Amino acid sequence: MTTTATTAVAAKARNRHLALAILALAMGGFAIGTTEFAMMGLLKEIESGLDISTPQAGNLISAYALGVVVGAPVFAAVGARLPRKQLALGLMLFLSLANLTSFIAPDYATMLVTRFASGLPHGAFFGVAAVIAAGLVAPSKRGWAISMVMGGLTVANVIGVPLATWLGQTFGWRLLFVVVGAIGLATVVMLLKFVPFEPAHPEASIRRELGALKRIQVWLALLIGVIGFGGFFAVYTYIAHTMTSVAGIPEFLIPAVVALYGLGMVVGNIIGGRIADKSVMGTIYLVMPGIAVALVVYGIAAHWAWSAFIMAFVVGAIGSMLVPPLQTRLLDASPDAPSLASSLNHSALNVANALGAFLGGTVIAWGWGYVAPAYVGAGLAMLGLGIALLSGLLERRRPLAA
Template sequence: MSPPVQRSAKRHLGLAILSLAMGGFAIGTTEFAMMGLLKEVEEGLAIRTPEAGNLISAYALGVVIGAPVFAAFGAKLPRKHLALGLMLFLSVANLTSFIAPDYGLMLVSRFASGLPHGAFFGVAAVIAASLVAPTKRGWAISMVMAGLTVSNVIGVPLATWVGQTFGWRLLFVIVGAIGLGTVAMVWKFVPFEPVHPEASIRRELGALKRLQVWLALLIGIIGFGGFFAVYTYIAHTMTSVAGIPENFIPAVVALYGVGMVVGNIIGGRIADRSVMGTIYFVMPGIAVALVVYAIAANWALRGWWGIEFVSLKTRGPVALLG
């Protein structure tokens, strides 16, 4: 293969993975920006904090239900077509959130928005892994997931700022536009692969007979459960507990996102060496980070040039969520 052809192949590979990562960017923006705009959502829908938190839970419930359902019933579809359908579904669901007139319909639309989440990441990861050599599959999958983490550096802070400045419902228009852009990119750059001749719903669901699959799911449930329990109320924690001004929330979620991007890149690299070793390292790290967060949230960093830590009186979880 001549060098120009090699460069062309690499460019098309990069664009294909970028297309899939764009889908992750859209998903990450709609998932995480709601957490930074929770106060605005409460005021806009005239609801209390626990009810606003239910909008996050409704999305999460959609993820839990949609992932196995779409994966099973999409087994007979070409992977590219499944990815296109899932992203189109996400775009339409977010646009319905934009026009939802009350809390009940918003709850339904957020549930619908979560349905394609897990299945898209699953099919996108499989597509990305199929485009590279076996020794680079960890890297390819991490690049797809980078869309989710980069959204926390760019998409979430931007959507949070737009929501605080021009109205929180514009978040869903932004996500809908990104989703439709992703549909166009996937259609253009992701290569078509025919369906595996043995693909079937029974084969997909047959994986649930294995204990290892349930243990892997349990790891994800516990690990992500702790993460999202913290991130859901990040706006309230930063303003009500740490005493940070509300207009600093976009910067806070951006900083959170930088950590996710760095961790994702490092995790993808070391996963190519040892998947289980990476898990053994990452999961305790998450536990330590969450404990440190719970302690550090009671201290605000004040001053631009000299570092001064100021202890703040914690209101407590009951007052915070009430």
């Protein structure tokens, strides 16, 4: 075999191994996306099964989100001295076991605790997975690699969430947690086989990771996620109620609506990753007003079934375009503490989840109707744009360190 042919074969093998490593990381995102978002499509079944109200069911989603907020910085900091592959493996095992405890939870109070526990490894896993993926490719392809890992979460909304929603409606909503546990264990096998081992950074420490919290740009990036993304979750949390009660869509079509929303998330995540490689802040400036406009249109379009279907896709796409640039922005803002900074993005997004679910439930409880959360979300998106503009202004005065 010629030298050229040998080189080509070796390059092909490396590319294949890279693809399988990113697929393994994305599978973890698939498990996480399924357990996080399928709850929203099964909200009515959960209310009936636990004999609770809609706002109480929304609290289960908030409990998971708060678990992410707490777990992301704790696991990322405590695991700073661990090799990243071992940290990812431990987090995925934790996720699998926590979901199985949700399956056997006997009442509402216990379910709150188990959903909180299920959220603990979420942010830290995505954080370490993003760092691993970014390290496997050239710097100019970081946005793409991160979007591929996050693609597991978005693909979950096309396949995992609709399937889990259908299974929950047909065979009982608790089956969701068994499905997630099985996917999590399969992910562990894939991580073991395909993700390369790298020793921990010799200077890695809890103190070094926590140094990210001293940087104003890190906090501003987190605030963009918390405020700007809150409207996305305000809509998604109550999408089943909106589609059935406002748009008049039959309940058996809710899995299709969720799948369409998820398909939009896949498309938006890919686009967001591509354009983030060209301009991180430019992408954020573009997406934030796009979210606001999409949510206002959604609030109007939700009164007709055909337009509600279309806007479910659009809202999913526009919202998901924000995730890759935010993830990349945090890596840029804290290059010496990437695991914690990257993990905190998911804390921020799940504070947004909790905030969106809370504000959405509040305006519904006030009697404003199921489309009101969309208008609240549009206002939040414009506040997020203001924070992004402030961040950009400060960066022009003091550029980020290389």
